[in-house]
Amino acid sequence: MLKRVDRIQIAVADSNAAERVAAEVFGAVLVGRDKAAPLGAKRTTMQAGTSLVEILEPDGAGAVQDFISKWETGLFGAGFSVDDPDAAAHHLAKCGVRFEQSAGQLYLDSAATFGMRTVISQHRDRALVGAIKWVYEVTNVVGDWQAASARYARIFGLDAAKFSPIESKQFGYVGTLTLFDPPARLDRVEISQITDANLAMGRFHKRRGDSLYMFFVETDDVGALEQRLQARGSRFAAHRRDEAGLAELFIHPSAFLGVLVGVSRTDHAWLWSGDPERARRAAMARARKA
Numbered sequence: 001m002l003k004r005v006d007r008i009q010i011a012v013a014d015s016n017a018a019e020r021v022a023a024e025v026f027g028a029v030l031v032g033r034d035k036a037a038p039l040g041a042k043r044t045t046m047q048a049g050t051s052l053v054e055i056l057e058p059d060g061a062g063a064v065q066d067f068i069s070k071w072e073t074g075l076f077g078a079g080f081s082v083d084d085p086d087a088a089a090h091h092l093a094k095c096g097v098r099f100e101q102s103a104g105q106l107y108l109d110s111a112a113t114f115g116m117r118t119v120i121s122q123h124r125d126r127a128l129v130g131a132i133k134w135v136y137e138v139t140n141v142v143g144d145w146q147a148a149s150a151r152y153a154r155i156f157g158l159d160a161a162k163f164s165p166i167e168s169k170q171f172g173y174v175g176t177l178t179l180f181d182p183p184a185r186l187d188r189v190e191i192s193q194i195t196d197a198n199l200a201m202g203r204f205h206k207r208r209g210d211s212l213y214m215f216f217v218e219t220d221d222v223g224a225l226e227q228r229l230q231a232r233g234s235r236f237a238a239h240r241r242d243e244a245g246l247a248e249l250f251i252h253p254s255a256f257l258g259v260l261v262g263v264s265r266t267d268h269a270w271l272w273s274g275d276p277e278r279a280r281r282a283a284m285a286r287a288r289k290a
Contacts, residue, residue, distance in 0.1 A: 172196030
């Protein structure tokens with residue numbers, strides 16, 4: 001059922017300042033301004049690559065105000081696209097998932113999604129804009145990755161046989177990548193269960209419980225994005241280099257609206273997504289062109 005990681009939602013106290021950050025970091029462009037009534041929020045929608053960034057500012061009492069009161073700013077929700085929202089609504093209802101429909105979108109009850117606030121929208125093809133290609137992953141940190149994996153396969157109409165196991169001793173977690181459409185696309189929810197509570201993800205889960213932790217974007221030129229961050233004086237960490245240059249970096253939450261953001265070069269993420277040879281071939285081909 002799920003087709004793409006279509007958008008991310010960020011809760012902020014000042015949407016004007018947040019717009020400038022999204023534009024400076026990702027080259028995001030303004031798409032529109034309206035309200036997300038089910039969330040009690042004023043919404044600014046910006047496009048980066050082919051994905052959308054919904055900047056949510058409280059508009060009275062509601063979920064966004066509750067989030068801001070507790071955490072000040074950060075990754076509020078994840079958005080996925082489908083070909084047929086009506087069919088998606090029917091499927092979710094059959095699965096017993098509660099949701100609210102508003103302006104063509106489905107806002108799911110977060111009780112069904114292990115703390116991952118979710119909005120489902122009609123799929124739209126968009127021309128690339130800005131400094132990235134798209135958002136391809138959101139990370140849902142949970143207490144039981146197997147339970148989350150089974151539920152997401154059921155309620156989101158995904159094929160669990162296409163999921164890819166993942167484990168990181170460096171970052172202290174184990175889980176799975178719920179790949180929607182491999183090998184065509186990397187789009188997925190990374191479901192992560194803590195194995196080392198002393199590391200950053202473990203500390204985050206201890207504070208917030210099951211919730212969204214970060215998101216990942218893909219770009220053809222990680223080095224160019226590194227230069228954008230350097231020009232802003234933004235905090236980030238270059239993570240992996242190979243024969244083709246900088247392949248991966250992490251943008252510190254202080255540099256992007258309280259959100260940890262991963263950035264990987266095109267096809268590099270297949271290294272840990274079930275097809276490492278594809279990633280190596282892509283790096284070699286890029287190195288030969290350089």
